[in-house]
Amino acid sequence: QMLMQESGPGLVKPSDTLSLTCTVSGAYINNGRSYWGWIRQPPGKGLEWIGSIFYTGSTYYKPSLKSRVTMSVDTSTNQFSVKLSSVTAADTALYYCARQGYCTGGNCHQYGWAFDVWGQGTVVTVSS
Amino acid sequence: SYELPQPPSVSVSPGQTANITCSGDNLRNKYLSWYQQRPGQSPVLLIYQDNKRPSGIPERFSGSNSGNTATLAISGTQAMDEAVYYCQAWDSSTVVFGGGTKLTVL
Numbered sequence: 488q489m490l491m492q493e494s495g496p497g498l499v500k501p502s503d504t505l506s507l508t509c510t511v512s513g514a515y516i517n518n519g520r521s522y523w524g525w526i527r528q529p530p531g532k533g534l535e536w537i538g539s540i541f542y543t544g545s546t547y548y549k550p551s552l553k554s555r556v557t558m559s560v561d562t563s564t565n566q567f568s569v570k571l572s573s574v575t576a577a578d579t580a581l582y583y584c585a586r587q588g589y590c591t592g593g594n595c596h597q598y599g600w601a602f603d604v605w606g607q608g609t610v611v612t613v614s615s
Numbered sequence: 616s617y618e619l620p621q622p623p624s625v626s627v628s629p630g631q632t633a634n635i636t637c638s639g640d641n642l643r644n645k646y647l648s649w650y651q652q653r654p655g656q657s658p659v660l661l662i663y664q665d666n667k668r669p670s671g672i673p674e675r676f677s678g679s680n681s682g683n684t685a686t687l688a689i690s691g692t693q694a695m696d697e698a699v700y701y702c703q704a705w706d707s708s709t710v711v712f713g714g715g716t717k718l719t720v721l
Contacts, residue, residue, distance in 0.1 A: 533699075533712060533713075534712040539710070583658075590646065598660060598667070602650075602660060602703075603660045
């Protein structure tokens with residue numbers, strides 16, 4: 488059974504950098520059949536995609552967050568991470584990591600561009 | 616930027632069919648997915664590529680995509696189906712989520 492677990496500080500000061508790591512178990516990040524994504528959910532609001540990364544380091548980021556987001560992957564530890572710089576109160580949210588399939592050349596892996604396995608989420612509060 | 620408007624809320628009686636819509640330009644080519652999120656839980660993938668169900672998802676969940684409107688249909692709605700439902704598309708190398716629809720089973 489595949490599991491994903493987010494970890495990182497629950498409290499970040501304004502203007503600092505938020506850093507989170509997702510540990511994957513039950514599957515290898517470098518299997519070539521998945522992207523690995525970050526999604527967040529502000530309190531009482533909907534889902535917002537942050538970005539996705541392939542094991543090679545290839546990334547897609549939400550355009551409005553691109554200037555502040557950096558994602559990385561460590562295949563030796565089967566983890567991937569996200570850093571979000573210059574945070575404000577608007578970045579307070581429940582942060583999820585999730586596995587994402589993809590499609591290329593008419594062929595789709597896993598479930599296309601959908602997120603089929605999610606972590607339980609970790610709450611990050613931006614406050615001084 | 617691409618948007619996926621959803622109705623904020625939908626109500627349905629137990630045993631009836633609930634239809635939740637998601638709108639967008641040229642939605643047919645966007646690899647449309649649907650998720651269910653119960654309170655305090657992580658989202659669960661219900662439908663991918665417009666109308667396909669992952670293993671373990673009951674047949675009473677179905678999806679369709681007419682081009683500019685996608686629909687998630689839940690037949691024989693049960694109290695346990697009360698949740699927020701999100702559509703999600705892949706557009707121009709980005710993921711877009713709809714705003715979510717809260718389904719109330721009256």
